Amino acid sequence: MGRLEGRVALVTGAAQGIGAEFAKGLAAEGAKVAISDMDSGQTVVDIIKQAGGDAIDAPCDVSDEASARAAVQKTVEAFGRLDILVNNAAIFTMVDRASFDEITVDDWDRVSSVNIKGVWLMCKEAVPEMRKNSYGKIINISSGRAFKGSTHFLHYDASKAAVVGITRSLAREIGGDNICVNAIAPGATASENVLKRDTALGASMEGTMKTRALKRIETPEDLVGACLFLASADSDFITGQSLVVDGGSAMH
Ligand SMILES: NC(=O)c1ccc[n+]([C@@H]2O[C@H](COP(=O)([O-])OP(=O)(O)OC[C@H]3O[C@@H](n4cnc5c(N)ncnc54)[C@H](O)[C@@H]3O)[C@@H](O)[C@H]2O)c1
Numbered sequence: 001m002g003r004l005e006g007r008v009a010l011v012t013g014a015a016q017g018i019g020a021e022f023a024k025g026l027a028a029e030g031a032k033v034a035i036s037d038m039d040s041g042q043t044v045v046d047i048i049k050q051a052g053g054d055a056i057d058a059p060c061d062v063s064d065e066a067s068a069r070a071a072v073q074k075t076v077e078a079f080g081r082l083d084i085l086v087n088n089a090a091i092f093t094m095v096d097r098a099s100f101d102e103i104t105v106d107d108w109d110r111v112s113s114v115n116i117k118g119v120w121l122m123c124k125e126a127v128p129e130m131r132k133n134s135y136g137k138i139i140n141i142s143s144g145r146a147f148k149g150s151t152h153f154l155h156y157d158a159s160k161a162a163v164v165g166i167t168r169s170l171a172r173e174i175g176g177d178n179i180c181v182n183a184i185a186p187g188a189t190a191s192e193n194v195l196k197r198d199t200a201l202g203a204s205m206e207g208t209m210k211t212r213a214l215k216r217i218e219t220p221e222d223l224v225g226a227c228l229f230l231a232s233a234d235s236d237f238i239t240g241q242s243l244v245v246d247g248g249s250a251m252h
Helices: 017-028 042-050 065-079 105-131 154-177 192-196 199-203 205-209 220-231
Strands: 008-012 032-036 055-057 084-087 136-141 179-186 242-245
Touching: 008 017, 008 065, 008 105, 017 032, 017 042, 017 084, 017 192, 017 220, 032 042, 032 065, 042 055, 055 065, 065 105, 084 105, 084 220, 105 136, 105 154, 105 179, 136 154, 136 220, 154 179, 179 220, 220 242
Parallel strands: 008 032, 008 084, 032 055, 084 136, 136 179, 179 242
Antiparallel strands: none
16 A cells, blocks of 8 residues: 555656656555646656556646645545645746846746746645645755856846745744645656756756765655655654755755
């Protein structure tokens, strides 16, 4: 029996990349999973079903309140409850890198709207469902950049530091409901969009590797174990924490 048998999870930004690996990992442990992305999640749904799991496509724009609400409602209608929310969706590979004084106000607002407001909106919609069962796990995806500092991506880095802030404050606010809120901070990870779209990050994978205690390229699969731990009863007394999963590049 899997560690998440009987649990229901919603993973945002799960149509591809790291989110898709989280969804597949949660399903392999027995959770029923909703794939919530701007893009169709049907391919990931099919993969999960072919492997014997259960999943639905619950499309969503996390930055839109009505859309976030609809995704949570669709999940609960399909599976009867919601136990696990993975806030993985982010504007990341689709945003231009630029020095702090060249970032446009439009880009700043676009990144904040998805990466910060989107996390808050999904929590706002999911927590009432978790409260019904006095149990829940929220896993927010931050970034090692929030701990290390970096250049030419200030809007993104600020948004991922905000995710750490949301994690800590929300953990205190809903601890009384027995809902745990934690974050995972990945290092530079060779997800398909990083390799396809983000030529700067894709090209610097070898360089990043040298900053790590464990000297190899990080893959989406490297992040799944931390997600399963934080989604399972194994972490029931851990909340407000940010776990850096980057092979020992940022240490805090
Ligand atoms: N890959 C890395 O190097 C790396 C490093 C640190 C942190 N992260 C974080 O990990 C997460 C996943 O990264 P990835 O490499 O798989 O990126 P990705 O760009 O492949 O995936 C992001 C997903 O979010 C979806 N999305 C974007 N805006 C959305 C919205 N408004 N509503 C719903 N879905 C939306 C996209 O369609 C996409 O499927 C992100 O939060 C990213 O910031 C990635």
